[in-house]
Amino acid sequence: MRLSSRALTVLAAAALPLALASCSSASSADTSAATAPAKPKDPNAGLLTGTQLKKALAPASYFPSGFAADPGLARDTGDTYQAPATKSATRPHCADLAATSWISLTGVEGVSFAQDSHINKNTSAELDQEIDVYRGTTAADVMKDVAKVAAACPSYTDADTHSTVKVTGASTTGLGDEAYTITLTDSAWESGTTLIAARAGTAVVSVLSTDGGDNGAASAKRLAQHVLASVKRVSDTAGQS
Structure with missing residues (x-):
């Protein structure tokens, strides 16, 4: 079935929020990874027991x-x-x-x-x-x-x-x-x-x-x-x- 140009416009508009949501999610994940606290260094590392x-x-x-x-x-x-x-x-x-x-x-x-x-x-x-x-x-x-x-x-x-x-x-x-x-x-x-x-x-x-x-x-x-x-x-x- 051939869609009208108006229908194509509506589909494209509907897909846009999904794309934005995907970008927002990825951006949030990147930010979370960047701000994750570094694992504290063991102060006894390398010291003899x-x-x-x-x-x-x-x-x-x-x-x-x-x-x-x-x-x-x-x-x-x-x-x-x-x-x-x-x-x-x-x-x-x-x-x-x-x-x-x-x-x-x-x-x-x-x-x-x-x-x-x-x-x-x-x-x-x-x-x-x-x-x-x-x-x-x-x-x-x-x-x-x-x-x-x-x-x-x-x-x-x-x-x-x-x-x-x-x-x-x-x-x-x-x-x-x-x-x-x-x-x-x-x-x-x-x-x-x-x-x-x-x-x-x-x-x-x-x-x-x-x-x-x-x-x-x-x-x-x-x-x-x-x-x-x-x-x-x-x-x-x-x-x-």
Whole structure:
């Protein structure tokens, strides 16, 4: 059937609203897609977990004969991350410099960590190791805080001997991206204690040593070097997976 020109005009006019509606719908969809909020970035993306950090700690075979791990001092955050936290800036409890987790004196907690301690029961010598991981550039701030702790604690009283422990600190080269060494000495002790904090990217390796006649300096440095190399190896492996 042949339609009149008027009928064609009516059909064309009827189709126009449909076309406009289609354009409007497409335009609305485009606008909606453009304004959709971006998925928030995971702040822990790329950071090692406690399980991975545990693998970077020096194994039992690393430690000299006579040293044994203390199971009660081995801890890590497992496969999950913890919320970072910063304590209010107060004078540090300086006696905690002799504690296994002395790095906590900075008042900054990372999102993951692993630690353990090895003790020689014959000599009472101690070798402690810990790795803490932080978001962003916080690890670099923690290193600054380590130096501040040393400056705030020129000395403290040993609770066991009631004698005065002298505290000295200095930046250290040749370990990781940056490092700082703290030495504790006391005339009442047979040997002093060496603490080293060394940064490798977002991780801070902290060690404590009382092993050796040099206040534990050489053994602390060796342990720090070993753990730093292990952190790099674990990080490289995690990046390839």
